[in-house]
Amino acid sequence: MSNVxxxxxxxxxxxxxxxxxxxxxxxxxxxxxxxxxxxxxxxRRARILGDNxxxxxxxxxxxxxSGVVLNNHSxxxxxxxxVIRRDQQLNEIDRVEVDAFKAKPLGEINPFIDRLVSSQQDxxxxxxxxxxxxxxxxxxxxxxINDVDSGNQYIDIGRLFIGTTLSPRFNFNWxxxxxxxxxxxxxxxxxxxxxxxxEDREFALFYDALSKLGTxxxxxxxxxxxxxxxxxxxxxxxxxxxTLPELIRTHFNNWEIPIQVTEV
Amino acid sequence: xxxxxxxxxxxxxxxxxxEVDCNIEGQPHTFYLANRDYCTAPSETPSNQAYDDWIVSxxxxxxxxxxxxxxxxxxxxxxxxxxxxxxxxxxxxxxxxSNSSVRVFVGDHTWPRADFVLYATGKGQGxxxxxxxxxxxxxxxxxxxxxxxxxxxxxxxxVALPKLFGPCFNVSPVQIDTVNRTYCINDGPANVTxxxxxxxxxxxxxxxxxxxxxxxxxKGKITCDASSSFANAAAVIExxxxxxxxxxxxxxxxxxxxxxxxxxxxxxxxxxxxxxxxRPMPQGVFVRSALVDETAKEVFSAxxxxxxxxxxxxxxxxxxxxxxxxxxxxxxxxxxxxxxxxIEQSPxxxxxxxxxxxxxxxxxxxxxxxxxxxxxxxxxxxIALRDARAQQVSKxxxxxxxxxxxxxxxxxxxxxxxVESPLFFxxxxxxxxxxxxxxxxxxxxxxxxx
Numbered sequence: 001m002s003n004v005x006x007x008x009x010x011x012x013x014x015x016x017x018x019x020x021x022x023x024x025x026x027x028x029x030x031x032x033x034x035x036x037x038x039x040x041x042x043x044r045r046a047r048i049l050g051d052n053x054x055x056x057x058x059x060x061x062x063x064x065x066s067g068v069v070l071n072n073h074s075x076x077x078x079x080x081x082x083v084i085r086r087d088q089q090l091n092e093i094d095r096v097e098v099d100a101f102k103a104k105p106l107g108e109i110n111p112f113i114d115r116l117v118s119s120q121q122d123x124x125x126x127x128x129x130x131x132x133x134x135x136x137x138x139x140x141x142x143x144x145i146n147d148v149d150s151g152n153q154y155i156d157i158g159r160l161f162i163g164t165t166l167s168p169r170f171n172f173n174w175x176x177x178x179x180x181x182x183x184x185x186x187x188x189x190x191x192x193x194x195x196x197x198x199e200d201r202e203f204a205l206f207y208d209a210l211s212k213l214g215t216x217x218x219x220x221x222x223x224x225x226x227x228x229x230x231x232x233x234x235x236x237x238x239x240x241x242x243t244l245p246e247l248i249r250t251h252f253n254n255w256e257i258p259i260q261v262t263e264v
Numbered sequence: 265x266x267x268x269x270x271x272x273x274x275x276x277x278x279x280x281x282x283e284v285d286c287n288i289e290g291q292p293h294t295f296y297l298a299n300r301d302y303c304t305a306p307s308e309t310p311s312n313q314a315y316d317d318w319i320v321s322x323x324x325x326x327x328x329x330x331x332x333x334x335x336x337x338x339x340x341x342x343x344x345x346x347x348x349x350x351x352x353x354x355x356x357x358x359x360x361x362s363n364s365s366v367r368v369f370v371g372d373h374t375w376p377r378a379d380f381v382l383y384a385t386g387k388g389q390g391x392x393x394x395x396x397x398x399x400x401x402x403x404x405x406x407x408x409x410x411x412x413x414x415x416x417x418x419x420x421x422x423v424a425l426p427k428l429f430g431p432c433f434n435v436s437p438v439q440i441d442t443v444n445r446t447y448c449i450n451d452g453p454a455n456v457t458x459x460x461x462x463x464x465x466x467x468x469x470x471x472x473x474x475x476x477x478x479x480x481x482x483k484g485k486i487t488c489d490a491s492s493s494f495a496n497a498a499a500v501i502e503x504x505x506x507x508x509x510x511x512x513x514x515x516x517x518x519x520x521x522x523x524x525x526x527x528x529x530x531x532x533x534x535x536x537x538x539x540x541x542x543r544p545m546p547q548g549v550f551v552r553s554a555l556v557d558e559t560a561k562e563v564f565s566a567x568x569x570x571x572x573x574x575x576x577x578x579x580x581x582x583x584x585x586x587x588x589x590x591x592x593x594x595x596x597x598x599x600x601x602x603x604x605x606x607i608e609q610s611p612x613x614x615x616x617x618x619x620x621x622x623x624x625x626x627x628x629x630x631x632x633x634x635x636x637x638x639x640x641x642x643x644x645x646x647i648a649l650r651d652a653r654a655q656q657v658s659k660x661x662x663x664x665x666x667x668x669x670x671x672x673x674x675x676x677x678x679x680x681x682x683v684e685s686p687l688f689f690x691x692x693x694x695x696x697x698x699x700x701x702x703x704x705x706x707x708x709x710x711x712x713x714x
Binding site for chain 2: 026043
């Protein structure tokens with residue numbers, strides 16, 4: 001099982017998004033997927049008319065990309081997402097095609113935990129798709145989405161995360177908590193956990209990411225990535241820190257970070 | 265589950281959509297707000313419209329008749345608390361909310377926009393800060409549309425010209441030309457039949473355009489009988505509010521306006537005169553009969569009433585007499601002002617001019633006294649109104665309040681409803697006089713006169 005995964009430095013926000021296939025909607029422009037959620041409305045999602053659409057993100061500069069997340073989208077359970085990474089000259093580097101929702105064979109479903117539905121995200125207020133790739137540098141990313149079964153004739157995407165994922169070698173400690181914040185109109189999840197076994201190299205990566213982030217900006221967090229069940233979908237969220245965590249040096253070669261976040 | 269079933273079923277989280285019209289830099293703009301995420305589809309109206317999920321809470325929403333025996337309603341404003349966001353703040357700071365209107369819809373977030381119920385309309389009064397994280401939208405009762413005084417036209421000398429609707433008796437005209445002894449009774453055509461000086465008939469010339477000229481100089485108080493071509497209360501409303509859809513009973517009334525009077529006061533007077541209530545509603549202004557209709561619009565059975573919530577909040581004792589005044593649009597004269605010739609030759613006229621109003625009374629067995637002043641012209645209409653009121657107040661009544669589990673979107677104050685309660689009574693039909701709703705919950709408190 002993969003360890004907890006962060007996508008903190010979201011380089012999609014500074015990119016230029018252009019539509020390759022589909023029809024734009026003026027009142028729900030593509031740029032809506034680049035607005036971070038904490039100060040924005042959850043209702044405002046970028047809308048593209050059509051059920052087979054494509055758009056391109058031109059990153060501000062060449063950057064390493066190992067993760068793409070589409071959050072708060074309208075895709076149906078049979079939708080497929082194709083990610084194409086391109087270099088500075090728009091040459092294709094590689095392509096990865098995934099199902100928008102990971103299917104779980106019937107025989108693997110745990111009836112006490114999993115939802116006996118076609119997707120483990122059915123019924124969730126916000127549905128997401130997470131694409132993880134080997135880290136490669138690129139300048140352009142094309143996203144092609146095919147959702148002919150939805151019948152909507154449009155595709156909504158609330159938030160786009162692109163960047164390098166952080167996944168420490170040792171997982172978080174036992175004793176993590178998940179709760180709910182009802183102060184705001186929409187019930188938002190809260191997560192708290194501690195990562196007690198960060199190495200110096202990982203400390204440096206988290207330090208750099210956190211120092212740029214602050215508490216206003218959102219990031220993507222998945223506690224059980226690639227588990228493929230309802231445990232994963234219940235613990236994956238776009239969130240922001242309640243307070244920026246302190247990095248504590250517990251031993252000469254070991255760091256600890258207590259994390260407390262709230263869904264945006 | 266269809267819409268009607270949903271509205272009557274407890275336990276569902278209600279989605280409230282609020283549209284606030286305003287102007288930003290001279291251009292029309294609408295704020296679309298909701299208490300959860302909601303966005304319309306491309307084929308809907310409005311299309312591709314996101315309703316920002318910034319509504320934190322909505323104050324209690326009340327519609328109420330202030331008194332079961334009179335036409336007045338009570339002003340009830342409400343407020344909407346929203347999340348403070350930079351986008352909302354930056355737009356609110358530029359917005360002009362004069363002439364702003366607000367529409368409130370209730371439904372389920374899975375429904376198409378057209379299925380949402382228009383629950384209320386109001387007058388947007390702008391946003392104000394509440395805390396570092398919240399701002400409040402104030403919404404005025406739509407009744408405020410009628411707060412403004414009825415506009416009187418002025419002539420070249422800046423004298424306000426009166427308005428005359430229907431037949432009026434012994435009203436005081438406005439003098440518009442002292443040299444030629446010309447008086448005005450209406451800003452449009454009118455028929456002046458009689459002019460009096462201190463109650464005694466004097467000669468005059470009617471010009472038919474709402475003015476008349478005295479033949480001789482006069483020193484006493486000038487009054488006149490006149491009529492204009494407004495047949496009944498419905499025609500009066502049509503003349504004053506041509507774009508409204510107020511449906512008033514066609515009873516003949518006389519209304520004379522020679523000073524500032526608000527639209528609310530005029531509507532109250534017309535409703536009292538015709539035995540009705542009035543209240544602005546989302547779809548327009550309703551006017552309903554004050555009398556209980558035995559055919560109840562909705563039945564509240566025991567399982568729709570919160571257990572132990574049905575309580576009698578007020579007893580109303582039977583009335584001892586009901587008195588209805590009519591032909592009230594005249595200027596009462598004291599006996600000292602009335603000319604000797606009137607005193608000698610027309611004692612009936614003296615009685616009419618010196619009494620406060622013409623009245624019809626009904627003596628009952630109770631203790632309350634009900635006096636109603638009306639604009640009615642005919643005594644027979646006053647008698648009919650008196651008898652209807654007397655039947656209503658001849659026995660002891662109680663105002664009951666109860667919490668209902670379902671959302672009573674289908675009934676409004678002024679409707680007849682049936683309440684079934686094995687604890688107090690098997691079932692009774694009564695007049696709904698108040699409704700207190702929390703739009704985001706499925707509980708409402710109703711007050712009903714039984």
